Amino acid sequence: MATKLKEVDAVVVGMGWTGAILARELTKAGLQVVGLERGQDRVPGGDFVLPAVRDELRYSQRLELMMDNSTDTLTFRNRPDDQALPVRRIGAFLPGEGVGGSGIHWGGLHWRFLPTDFRIRSTIAERYGAKAIPDDMTIQDWPVSFDELEPYYDRFDKLCGVSGQAGNLRGTRIEGGNVFEGPRSDHYPNKPLIPSSAGLMFASAARNLGYHPFPMPISINSAPYVNREGITLGACEYCGFCNRTACEANAKASPNVTVMPVLRLEPKFELRTRAWVGKLNYDKAAKKVVSVTYTDLRNGEEYEQPAGIVVLASYVFGNVQHLLLAGIGAPYDHATGNGVVGRNYAYQFEAGAQAFFDDKHMNSYMGSAANGMCIDDFNGENFDHAGLGFFGGGYFSCNTPAAPPISGRMLPHGTPLWGPEWKRATVKWYNHACRFGTEGSVYANRDNYLDLDPTYKDALGRPLIRLTYNGTDNDHKMSRYLLGKLEGIVKAMNPTHYEMEPRPKNFTIVPYQSTHNTGGTIMGADPKTSVVNRYLQAWDAHNLFVEGASVFPQQHGYNPTGTVGALAYWSAQAITTQYRNSPGPLVHG
Amino acid sequence: MAEETIPRRKFLLGAGIAGTAVATGLSQAEPAAAAAQAQAPAAAAAQPEPLLALNETEHAFVVAAVDTLIPADELSPSGSDCGIATFIDRQLASAWGGGAKMYRAGPFHKGKPEQGYQLALTPAEFFSAGIAAANAWSRKTYGHDFDRLSPDQRVEALKAMQDGKAEFADFSSRAFFARLLAIAMEGFFSDPIYGGNRNKVGWRMIGFPGLPATYINLYEEYRDKPYVVEPRSIADFS
């Protein structure tokens, strides 16, 4: 039997990006908060240190900071009629584990969605007619607008010390920034980083073609910066070991660096690590989660933690799994299209190119992999889709490839992969190559969803989440169109050699693509088609707030975390200023 | 078998150096032993490390394979002289090699390529089973274990595995080769702390400077210019 603990004001399940933000905002408002994290604690000074962090094998290949698949994973299949099989070692996406979650080893590409993204269904209907939207494309408007969210985007920018160049300041367009972005209330906290050689060439080629290049907004401080918590963040050292590792300079924003130092000092906060939450205890009649049950992995004991407010911040897959297991919200039924939990899973539809320049020294082992130049001319509704046969889009980028030698070497396709010729080609091209990406949207489809696997279980004996996902015709068409446009820019850069890299026909669970999983507990204005309301409050459990990208109705053409962080602040504000004073549904469905 | 009177690893150590002699089909033991003596100083650098995971036969396979994948030439010493066999042995003995962070519950199904690795085998078990299958195939096809093949035959055999044309009994030669190549490259390019990339040869070959403290002051200075320095590894910072 689980030992029942004393009730607290709020319990937070998962101490990654959103868990840390919520715990901070709730304690700041005077609530007693317990944070439960199933992984280990990680502290910048102790765990993010030279030389240990600059170890490509340990972090990038052996995935030190990622979730432990021996205890938990998911199962995967491309289509509803395939047999799903377990992901035995994660690959396509790499959720983290331990304090900081995926926020330690993320890339730091820090974006806002477009104003039109928030009302994408309406926008498409207005522009192309409602009939233009295919029946199986289950996209929805967000129940919150860009303008409502903007102050919270700004807060998250100022937590992280984002570096970038504004392109739309309170309605005034600024050349050199992203002229397509929604109006910002303020500049980026930091100026852009020094551009890479490849980035400069890309920007110049793009500009000559009439596009609008700008520096990638990144959660990497270009200069020392005191964030909104009063914590001094360091300046980027251009060390080249940004990928899948922690930042020794405290320049790449992570929960551990930007929030945890103040949270740890907060007497109203208690952190419990190696505390694996297995269950939300749901009182259906009262429409409340009365407590959560967790296993303390250090002693094998089960504990029940009652709480007035439950914040679910256990990443996309954990969030959906907890709701399905507790029976909160109707599970999505693929056969009928009814039900909501697990519905509208989406991913990121990336493709790209590689180019080789025999006369240029890229020195790409210097710099952050996130640092690059972009264009946004082919994202969302920034371009006319009439007659194109698809909706959606994505930004293009040319990043410093940050070429660590195991994973970052590039060779022209068709080069032998071993032997003397491989050696010669590797020596010839290693320092002379760069990479491009198109960050494609994924517009939700009725065949892509999450549910519980009927066969495989995690170490707590719970059914694994089953992912059913494949690229749709719409998204493939979108991606091919973007690649065609990208090719024009790549060609204009005059490479010795280049190759376009379209997506394979089927989504594959290896190799790495992005940890941009979204949906499954989506937010909306109608309980029939959403799991949480505009404040991320569960329609069926008013004291439950679900955080993270699982609330995205679909995925747009940008990395998710800028919006994830903004929504965390937005929902924290609703909890501390509204829910706390009158607990109950904040929106009546 | 007569040739087994020479301990296999000693044989190999010579074969790496006197590979051409082996290829001419001379009695295998003599030139190897002679070469090992003649080349004593050079060979000393490549004294075999004690093995943690691989047995002698497996080690012989690994040495022959990595020396074929990364042959000695003006760009670098051979794979095993770079420490890659040692690296592989240690990796297979590590927590990773033992299947750490891997989901190993059944039932097991072949699955589609899109679904990734679906075997119960840990990396250590996978390589052990794969090497056994590769040697069995090599004996059937060439009459010898892989490490006793001529350099040209080794190249041909590895190509057949790479293309999945080598018909291993109950094992995918393509999957085996893909993992062999991946771990060999990790051994060539990872920090020397793990036993491979000895003397930072892999890094030197491509001009990777290893670990910086910071590049902030060099980033613009070296824009479009070659940056050539003595690479530094974790040990150099410790």
Ligand SMILES: Cc1cc2nc3c(=O)[nH]c(=O)nc-3n(C[C@H](O)[C@H](O)[C@H](O)COP(=O)(O)OP(=O)(O)OC[C@H]3O[C@@H](n4cnc5c(N)ncnc54)[C@H](O)[C@@H]3O)c2cc1C
């Ligand atoms: C390699 C990589 C690169 C990325 N790059 C970018 C990028 O450049 N830009 C971008 O926008 N996004 C990026 N992301 C995504 C970004 O990291 C996530 O969007 C973000 O961290 C999500 O925050 P979260 O709070 O929802 O989840 P997380 O930060 O993952 O935190 C979830 C936490 O919950 C814990 N947990 C889970 N289940 C339980 C349980 N049952 N009990 C207790 N604790 C539990 C986990 O251990 C984890 O610590 C990247 C991700 C990865 C992995």
Ligand code: SF4
């Ligand atoms: S490149 Fe900059 S931000 Fe990235 S890890 Fe190095 S110092 Fe940190």
